[in-house]
Amino acid sequence: MFRSNFIIFFVFLVIFPSSADAFLQFMEAPEYKNGMECSSVADSSLICNSSLVHVSMTLDPDYLRGTIAAIHSVLKHTSCPENIFFHLIASNNPGKFSPNNLAKIVSSAFPSLSFKVYVFDQNLVSDLISTSIRKALDNPLNYARSYLSDILEPCVKRVIYLDSDIIVVDDIQNLWWVYLTGSRIIGAPEYCQASFTKYFTDGFWADRELSRVFAGKMACYFNTGVMVIDLERWREGEYTKEIEKWMRIHKEKKIYDLGSLPPFLLVFGGDVEAIDHRWNQHGLGGDNVVSSCRSLHPGPVSLLHWSGKGKPWRRLDERKPCPVDSIWAPYDLYKRRQ
Secondary structure (H helix, E strand, O other): OOOOOOEEEEEEOOOOOOOOOOOOOEOOOOOOOOOOOOOOOOOOOOOOOOOOEEEEEEOOHHHHHHHHHHHHHHHHHOOOHHHEEEEEEEEOOOHHHOHHHHHHHHHHHOOOOEEEEEEEOOHHHHOOOOOOOOHHHHOHHHHHHHHHHHHOOOOOOEEEEEOOOEEEOOOHHHHHOOOOOOOOOEEEOEEOOOOHHHHOOHHHHHOHHHHHHHOOOOOOEEOOOEEEEEHHHHHHHOHHHHHHHHHHHHHHHOOOOOOOHHHHHHHHOOOOEEOOHHHOEOOOOOOOOOOOOOOOOOOOOOEEEOOOOOOHHHHHHOOOOOOOHHHHHHHOOEOOOO
16 A cells, blocks of 8 residues: 655656756667567556566665666666566655656666656655664665555565666576565575674674564575565565564664664564575675675676675776776766766
8 A cells, every 4th residue: 555655756768868967967778679588568668567577776866877787787688678667766855866857867878768766755764764884874765675565556566676786697587586485575695604693783682572583583694685575465464564663673772783684684584585696796895894895706696786885886986996896887877077
């Protein structure tokens, strides 16, 4: 059910062909067409079309260059690019970075892209956010992923959520069709070798009432920047309210440090469909405190994720790139000023 707090903006399909504002411009991407094997989509602007693959991302002005590159990578590597529908979520910022202007920028780079821009009401989380170890993590837009079941149309029953600092080098449909067993709500690569305890404070683990949420579970870390979400089950279980509950507890007792991730771990830890690690080669941005270069993990790669402090577009502009940043660069459509 839709909450009245959400304002839904426009669907941009083949409009504003070259009208990106001068303050931030991108080159137009090649036009990617469906292969012969693709199911036919008569009108991809119809969000409820059952043939669509739904992908959701945020439109943060600070990460817009990354979002454009991520969209480009998805379209380039999928066999059915015309079947992809992007649900892009922006804050209601006045001035040059308004949702309307951000939509124009996206449309200028992808004139044929099927997408819709939604406005996220930051007041929903403004009183629930506490300071974390990195300022960027405190951005209210980071919490929009917790409200996808309310933001997106009820007919959208499944969605892939992607962070803006990723590149997909495989067919996104292979991720879309991941099966969620039983009553599981989320599919994501899990990392059970990581020290799960470090994501919560000593006070949390000392509080038996709180820490028993993990009792009897094999709770593993998973990164919320790449998730397959069953929105139908999410709505039925009212999991947004569960996440908000833990955010209120944290506001009172300070039980974690890392922004929007721990509430997801508290609600879904130990009950996540484990997707192959190839779908989230994360940590390529380096350490959260000190930026550092990281190499790819061993094994096949379907998605690269520059989680951490260092972002490839900034390191490239500063002429201090890490080796993995060269993989990101070909998807960059930013039009540099002469």
